[in-house]
Amino acid sequence: MWRELFSNQILGCCLTAWFSAQLAKYVIDGIRHRGWSLRGMLFGSGGMPSSHTAFVAALTTMAGLKEGFDSLPFAICFVMMFIVMTDAIGVRRETGRQGSAINILMDWFMQETDPETENQDLKERMGHSPLEVLVGFLWGIGCALLYI
Numbered sequence: 001m002w003r004e005l006f007s008n009q010i011l012g013c014c015l016t017a018w019f020s021a022q023l024a025k026y027v028i029d030g031i032r033h034r035g036w037s038l039r040g041m042l043f044g045s046g047g048m049p050s051s052h053t054a055f056v057a058a059l060t061t062m063a064g065l066k067e068g069f070d071s072l073p074f075a076i077c078f079v080m081m082f083i084v085m086t087d088a089i090g091v092r093r094e095t096g097r098q099g100s101a102i103n104i105l106m107d108w109f110m111q112e113t114d115p116e117t118e119n120q121d122l123k124e125r126m127g128h129s130p131l132e133v134l135v136g137f138l139w140g141i142g143c144a145l146l147y148i
Helices: 002-006 008-035 038-042 049-067 072-089 091-113 130-147
Strands: none
Touching: 002 072, 008 130, 049 072, 049 091, 049 130
16 A cells, blocks of 8 residues: 555656745745745645645646546646635635734734733745745646656
8 A cells, every 4th residue: 555655657747846846946036035944834724825725736747648638637736726726815815904903903902902912923935926826736747747
């Protein structure tokens, strides 16, 4: 079982796409902010490129290349990819915006009521811009084409 798992070319491609996108995100963020945060970017969400999108785009592309673009596995992967990508741009991004607004309100509220109390900020970096998702999409396709 373990040998089959570790020799699965499609899974290997997806994990490579995810990890390399996360690594690129870490490097881009480090250059942009002139500092390195392993915890924040290497294993975090948000940022350029979208590693979740790269992961599902690699899966979808590999399914199409291996099983055919008119196959059931490709169709299932495509639907899941569409959900992940729209979620990254829509719901998760909006949640991050709401977190930012709540953090501003909480900072103001804490200053007014109890300046000694430390406020625990909500996570603001959750979703992706359309460009970050597009780059993740192309990243995943590129990884799949290189894997074949």
